[in-house]
Amino acid sequence: MEWAALGDSYTAGVFVGAPRPELGSADRDGCDRTTGAYPNLVETKLAAEPPAGRTVRLTDFSCGAATIAEIATARQTPISPVQPPADGWPSVAPPKKIDRAQLSASTDVVTIGVGGNSLPFGKILTSCLLFGTGQEDDATPCRDAYDRGDFILDPESIRDKFQRVFREYVAMLEAVHEKAPNAKVITVGYPTIVPSDATTCDRQDTTELAADIKDAETRLSATHGYIAWLGEVNTELNAIIDDATDLVDYGYTYVDVAASSVGYDACQPRATKWVEGVCGQAGPYWPTDLTLGQDPVRLTLKCSEGNRATLVHPNAAGHANTATLVEAAVRKALT
Template sequence: MRHRVSRPRKRALAVGLALVVAVLAPSGAAGAADPYEWAALGDSYTAGVFVGAPRPALGDASRDGCDRTSDAYPALVERELDEFPPGGYVRLTDVSCGNATIADVASARQTPISPVRPPTDGWPAVDPQIERAGLDDRTDVVTIGVAGNSLPFGGMLLTCLTQGATGKSCREHYTDPPEGEESIQDKLARVQDEYVHMLAEVHRAAPDAKVITVGYPAVLPEEGSACNRLSLSELGSISHADIDWLRDDVLRPLNDTIRQVSDFFGDRYVDVYSSSVGHDACRPADTKWVEGICGDAEEYWPGNLPGTLLDCRLIGKRITLVHPNAAGHANAAAHVERAVRLALLER
């Protein structure tokens, strides 16, 4: 498959950790009848959306509109743990869902928005992910990748596209916002409060679990000028100055917020940003780990964004809206796998 990441050293580490856990785990602690329980919670950066085959498969009656896929990082880690068990079988319950917010993980019912073969009357609402995952005192590990939709980062990107196309500043729009719009400072402060509440609820529901939070990758280049403003397969009409602002004043602070709150709770934070620098949406197809506004995706994924004029079919692409591709999920999987193995070693 295209976009594969070579990771022999990471594989060696994973195998080593598996052997250590196998040696140190008490006899019968996690045998076939008593598997480790891992719950994966999160948004589209966890679910996968257009990377690999849909899970559940197309046509399956249990599809819920959340767009989980076979090559998203939870599924990749699951396969690695099956091949090299950390002292016993690890059972994954993946309830991540595209477009999920922090509240959708903790307490709110979410109405999924999958564009892939939706029911005639739309997708029914699903319970909060904490409930769907069945977190309880038997849960061993919880991984969480969420927060972007609570800004919302995707909505901000679309606003920046519009602002850039008309010669306006996205930065000014969010630092001195119009009436009814939060400033970026207020957005980040609100996200911090919501994240605190969410982690408190996760720990309440799964008091004995090791909790692992996952940050966001470097979807934006280190220099906005690296992007071709004529290319929708990159960041389209977003100005170079606004790209730099989105990186330094939005994405990095968002990751910092997740890390700081995680540290407060004593949880492990997985940094996927540092390792993905240089693999942003403005890189060539064989280098990028995240697709641009338009990009490459599986055939079942649509090429246009309903309700907008954005139609990626005009350039032979599909609507990817700056999401990780297979290589991006492989990179995240390597880091999350290590964190899960370490968490089980500490139990």
């Protein structure tokens, strides 16, 4: 049976486990897939106990920084910070990952985890860290600017972003159905990244939602008001993915990762959290400094005290939780 996994860094694993392909391999493509990512964990479980006694072959075309459009219609140029070639990573070709994954009438199941980069989350995170610094705890200047749609750094309002992402997601699912009309498609949501009570987050802790800037005595600090809003954005994004999955009416399945990850967000103690903060624990190959954003807002964040630039991504425990949920969905689809 054939399974194709598509998605962004939350699917690829980025810093969780060993790089796939391994460092130094000529096959490395800048997508930062790792052995600890949930598709790999699910593949291992399916191999140990094949559904209906049949072997499942995984084709993993997840790629860090992928947008919805880069799954279905656009060419992606990977941005991995890990040992990039001198002239940068080549673009992923052919243009559509659904073509690279060779989806066809014989594809049995497709899992898709994408959407955050289409907002894009990275720009929202960078902008709001920058503008939250020095503000009162409950201040929401970043949210207010996105609500009004007059943020000079990113003038598209948050409502317009949500509507656009919904349209793009539906179009992507239609494109997948066209290529793989017989496949059971499973869409995967995002985990809970911040607590319901934002005041429990330490505004000055870089392993949560604060950030230090390289070559500057500056600590960027997200306000509690912004953190609460970020949780709302995450909830709405998951609702969009769920609604789009239902709308296409092909019997596709949405996997809710957020509900099971409540209480394991980026503001929890290190031993508890399933999502690392701006800085956190990662493989030794992953950088301690990482540049975010685009001109005129381009910042290089730095991490210290043994931490790496994890930028609010799931850790090994987070991927293990997602793997449990996705495995159940894949088994149901294949049996």
